[in-house]
Amino acid sequence: MGPPNCPNETAIQVTDAANDEGVREPLLTPAAGHEFRYGEAPPLQSNFWDCTINLTKVILGAGIMAMPRAVALLGWGAGLSLLLIVGLLTHFTVHGLVYASDRCGRDTYSALVRHALGPVSERVLQAVLLLGCLGFEVVYVDIIGDMLVGEAPDHDGLLQWWVSRPVVLAALTVVLLAPLASLRTMGHLGAINVVGLASLAAFAAATVWLGVAAVTRGSAHVLPAGPDLPALGPDAASRITAALAVIPIVLTATSCHQSVHPLRSMLVPYKPAVLDRVVASSLSGVVALFAVVCVAAYTAFGPDVRGNFLNNLSPPQLEPLIGRTAAAIVSYGVRGGYAVSLMGSCVLIMFPLRQSLLEMVAPWAVLPGPPPAVLHLGSTYGLLAAAYGIAVFIPSIWTVISFVGAVACTIMCFILPAALLIKYKDGPSLSHRLQRLAAWLVGALGVALFLNVFVGMWLAASRPAAPSVPPPSGAPGDAAGEVAEGVLAAAWEWAKIATGNMLGPDQPVILHLLDLEPAKNALEGLRMELVDGAYPLLEGVLTFTDVAAACRGVDVAVMVGGYPRKAGEERKDVMAKNVSIYKSQAAALAENASKDVKVVVVANPANTNALILAENAPSIPPRNITCLTRLDHNRALGQISERTGSHVSAVRNVIIWGNHSSTQYPDVNHGSAGGKPIRAAVGDDAWLDGEFITTVQQRGAAIIKARGLSSALSAANAVCNHVRDWLRGTPAGAWTSMGVVSEGAYGVQPGLVYSYPVTCAGGQWKVVEGLPIDEASRSRMRTTEAELKEERDLALQCLAERKE
Known part of the structure; x- marks a missing residue:
């Protein structure tokens, strides 16, 4: 210069x-x-x-x-x-x-x-x-x-x-x-x-x-x-x-x-x-x-x-x-x-x-x-x-x-x-x-x-990877059930090939398996199967029949145990049994689990079981208690994928509103398939507003009718998706469906466990707010909310009767 x-x-x-x-x-x-x-x-x-x-x-x-x-x-x-x-x-x-x-x-x-x-x-x-x-x-x-x-x-x-x-x-x-x-x-x-x-x-x-x-x-x-x-x-x-x-x-x-x-x-x-x-x-x-x-x-x-x-x-x-x-x-x-x-x-x-x-x-x-x-x-x-x-x-x-x-x-x-x-x-x-x-x-x-x-x-x-040593523990309830076997088989098989599902490709885990005393031998057999799998990320498998011991130190609790309704049983009797189960498990988690334990309830009625757990575990932050509606979310993705010919990974942002039941509302009005709005990609509003919704709502019953067993594999996959997104974050520009304790979003009564569209980051979820809701959708959302209120009132009545 x-x-x-x-x-x-x-x-x-x-x-x-x-x-x-x-x-x-x-x-x-x-x-x-x-x-x-x-x-x-x-x-x-x-x-x-x-x-x-x-x-x-x-x-x-x-x-x-x-x-x-x-x-x-x-x-x-x-x-x-x-x-x-x-x-x-x-x-x-x-x-x-x-x-x-x-x-x-x-x-x-x-x-x-x-x-x-x-x-x-x-x-x-x-x-x-x-x-x-x-x-x-x-x-x-x-x-x-x-x-x-x-x-x-x-x-x-x-x-x-x-x-x-x-x-x-x-x-x-x-x-x-x-x-x-x-x-x-x-x-x-x-x-x-x-x-x-x-x-x-x-x-x-x-x-x-x-x-x-x-x-x-x-x-x-x-x-x-x-x-x-x-x-x-x-x-x-x-x-x-x-x-x-x-x-x-x-x-x-x-x-x-x-x-x-x-x-x-x-x-x-x-x-x-x-x-x-x-x-x-x-x-x-x-x-x-x-x-x-x-x-x-x-x-x-x-x-x-x-x-x-x-x-x-x-x-x-x-x-x-x-x-x-x-x-x-x-x-x-x-x-x-x-x-x-x-x-x-x-x-x-x-x-x-x-x-x-x-x-x-x-x-x-x-x-x-x-x-x-x-x-x-x-x-x-x-x-x-x-x-x-x-x-x-x-x-x-x-x-x-x-x-x-x-x-x-x-x-x-x-x-x-x-x-x-x-x-x-x-x-x-x-x-x-x-x-x-x-x-x-x-x-x-x-x-x-x-x-x-x-x-x-x-x-x-x-910054160390979270969660850090000791490795996180998972505590599924009723591990001898079909759903639990599916969850474990899917989760740890994916961990073995290091695809990053559930907790990530480099995160070792210790499993706590809980079941009733009569299922003790089956539980031990499952433990041996997992050990024989020689999964690189599996650092230990512990079996329990005592709920307090099973919950000690766990970071992620997958609650798959519950009392299903059987032929001839009154709804109130079934609710009373689940209230008893989740009240005791809530106390065990609150007293023994890690301070920031993340809980996902799978067993039906999942939303209300999660509500019971939240009511009886005040030391666990309500935002750490969720229920599984990712299974319904995935079912909706699968239906749209089949209908449009789009790969399922190209179908995004469907929503499951409300209860994990036949009143849930699968909403496609904000989603896309192959880069197009779903309604444009499908080109059949009558199907979307009728058969599609009914199929997703009744998919679980249809599977039981077809094979005589519940949705074990798809539920296992959904649990892994739910926990993975919660802990590791949802993709940019995408959301998932998750049953969470309502804080009033979209006018839903606070305190209900209601399925919303959520994004996740840093182990925290956030409801996607501000989506335009038409009157037809609003009506369906109120219907499923009303059912959740009925379930909540019945559960609280059962809790009150137990105290008496």
């Missing part, structure tokens, strides 16, 4: 304009017929509103797609406050850059840092510029991949699911990005600004429309004031680290420091106070837009807002809000336009990215005039290959933006500007003293955020 006044300085000046770490596009559209070339300055003519609009365009980039998730994690109180604070800090540090530049007469960020802080600081700045530009190149490729292919397991992008992400990104890189990035001028890319602005405007308008649609349909989600603690992490340290990691996301979305010096040169007439107003106006507009988009996004999608919000804009997710036709138009229009815009942004950011690399490894190549073709093409293709590899390996823009923000933006936007403010705000006045103090605080915050990313990595790497 030459001295401050050499021609090369002008070239670096313009490079800064295409990199805000940043700047995603050329700051101002060149004059007609003008093409930017290495060493050639663009025309620097502008006025206040030209500069304000162009700076706003520069700030708005990929960061806006991560903002809704950031605010969803923190809540509106912390999230919007953080957005405002970061906006104010950005204005303060930009003011510091302008002031320092005016003081020492330097016209680029690189020249300013070299003059004020020395060559080492300049090299650090160049390194973070390189990291920042490469990071956003990866982000752009990731987002394009999400739009073209979609996220697993939905793969609901613009292309078909069977086109793999690596292949699509490779074709994109080789066929489109490589030829475009090889261009030596930006002049041919002027239309990108128009497409970019149009796609951002369409995106913002569509998001607001979705929020309004959710409100008018009665399915709006209310953004909580406080943070979503389960989503942030399982413990206090993880939550603090995750919350701090959100700050770089916001900082990256509002950063514009690399645009300051080009803007300073373009403003005519230039005055520091006027430039301050330009930056303030632009940041105010951006912060207001971000706030509106974040609130509207959460109103429409609630806690299911994704790290890349564009992934929420798929037709199946939009259809319940705005209808099938509008959903397709909005989804393909917004995502398609944004994909084109980002392809241009990938090319635009290659100019400063390539320049940053050459400044570091071959500074002689950035002298006035273009670099040699070998260096130009070699660096271009090498950087594209690196971006492709990282995008395939790290498909989450959240991860990339968080890392880039924590490492690059904190240095460029907080630490270096703070150092410049401390050096040049050196007057004795109160204003200068206060600004120096504020600069020290901003610098300390920048250092803390920089270190936080590495603390987070260390915590993630050092």
